[in-house]
Amino acid sequence: MATANFVGTDRKEELLDELYEEAKRPGYTDEMEIAEHVITKQVERLVAYEQAIYKLRLGHRRAEQERKRATDELDKIQKELKTTPAVRGYVVKYEKKSDKVLVSVDGGNRIIHVIPRPHRFPRDEIVPGKEVDLNPQSYYILELLDSYKYKAEKFVVNGSSNVTYEAIGGLEAVKEKLREHTELQLDPAISEEMTEAGVEIQNALLLVGPPGTGKTMLAEAVANEAGVPFIGVNAPELVEKWLGTTSANIRDLYELARKKAPCIVFMDEIDGLALKRRTDGGETDAGDEVRTAMLQLCAELDGFNRRGEPIITIFTSNRDDRVDDAILSRSKQIEVPVPDRHAKLKIYKIKTQKYNLNEDIDFNRIVDLTPENCTGRDITNICTEIWLRKTKDAKRMGKKVGELSITTADFECIIEDIIGTFSQRVIC
Structure with a gap:
């Protein structure tokens, strides 16, 4: 009966006939001996079937265990991505012999050795310049990203300007202040004399006024009237959650400005990047990443002052009381009022x-x-x-x-x- 579980009825009868014929060949003549031989062979076949089934079940169990391990590994990685502030970096070099990767982190200030997760990433995809996310504790590579190192052009919302002062109604006093500052900062002869005399002029302007008063148009007009490139960005878009990336974005932005100098760098809504810090020791809404980025921005502005580079940074804000003092002290503030x-x-x-x-x-x-x-x-x-x-x-x-x-x-x-x-x- 057990044989019927594995083969059809017709095939079972054929097998029994074969067993009877096989039993007769060795010289079995007694019906009992023939029956015992047939039963023995059936048992052997049943055992073989059971062994085959056991191997299949064992293979299935092992496959299920492997699937569970892979699922647990994926869940662990996803949990790390959600709960841990990943460190973003860029591949400098892949050392094939040691299977280690040199990664640039902290905006290029530090190079570390990291280890790819075993069998997770194809090694031919780990190439110089590739962007990666790292676990800050283990420094395992959590993810290979599709993008490469950020370029400042990604954030530029306006790379040229055709706005003139005549296209802006009113604000004559504001226009005059902008003209004076532009001439002092961008005129090579005046700039050289100031450098020789040791005079450091503030190379940043902060236009403060209600929304819609023409702050952006004024910045574009400055660049157009001076005949220099206009690099316009929305400051909050420079801020990212990955450690060190925001500072790198600011460095990239000013590297682009140096290549295009003399030029105007325009940052709209600067309070989204340089929110005022509290003086009572409490925390502000700005995180560590934003505060670090603001210090990087201050360093860039100080560098321009020392080197006398022909780059003017124009910030805008609806409320100067929300802008950090570090930016206010480095900027000449100009009020842009509601039109009279x-x-x-x-x-x-x-x-x-x-x-x-x-x-x-x-x-x-x-x-x-x-x-x-x-x-x-x-x-x-x-x-x-x-x-x-x-x-x-x-x-x-x-x-x-x-x-x-x-x-x-x-x-x-x-x-x-x-x-x-x-x-x-x-x-x-």
Whole structure:
């Protein structure tokens, strides 16, 4: 009966016939001897089947154990990645003989030997310049990343500028201060005289004012008027969670600036990188990585002062009370206020100079209706909204938008719709 568990009924009968024939060949004549021989052979075959099944189960068990070990290893690595602040570095050299890797960490300030996890990473992928994440305790390589060493160009949001001072309404006093500083810093003759006299001018400017007052446009205009490259970055984007990477990003940024010098380096929202430290010994929202990066930024600024390099750094912030004193002491602060009446009038005229304006349009009336805390960006948005509404009207009437004139009443309607948002705004 046991044989039927392994072979079909027809095959079982064939096997029994073969066993009977085999038993007769040695000279068995007694039916009992033949039956014993057949049973013995069946038992041997059953034992062979059981051994085969045992080996299969053993192989399956070993495969399951290997799978569990691999799963545990993966879980361990994932846990390390989630709970441990990994150290990011770059491969300098792979030593094939010792199976060790030279890795540059701390932004290039330190070279260490690390060990790849056995059989986890193909060795031909561990090449110089490859970016890796390390466990800070064991210095095992946790992950090989697809990217290579960061380049400053990754963070540049504006590599050129065509903005002029004339395109910015008002802010004449601010423009004059920027012109004076630019001439002192970027003029080779003046810079040489200052260096010989031992004069160190602050090569960083901090533009402070509410959002939308034109701080970014002013920085772009400085570069355009001076005829130098403009390297614009959003400061918080330089900050990363990997140890030493933010400082490396800042170094890379200023290496790029040195190659393009003379130039303007523009950092928007600097308080996202240089948040003021507390004086009572408590912790701020900024972590160690951000504080280290801020010190690196200070070192770069100090280096420019000593060397007299023609590089101007322009920071912006909505609130200077959030910026650390280390940056404030190295920067000349210039306030960029909300536009006054004269500036508002000029901005309206600049933004609508290509519009089809009605002959009797009254910009003085429009400025009177404009909220006091309305910024240059707000005025731009008002003008844009008028154009969009005229576009809808033209489409409904089957005309081109340029065929419809814009009147004072159009501005009054828009300003009335949005004036509630300005009454709740606080000028900071």
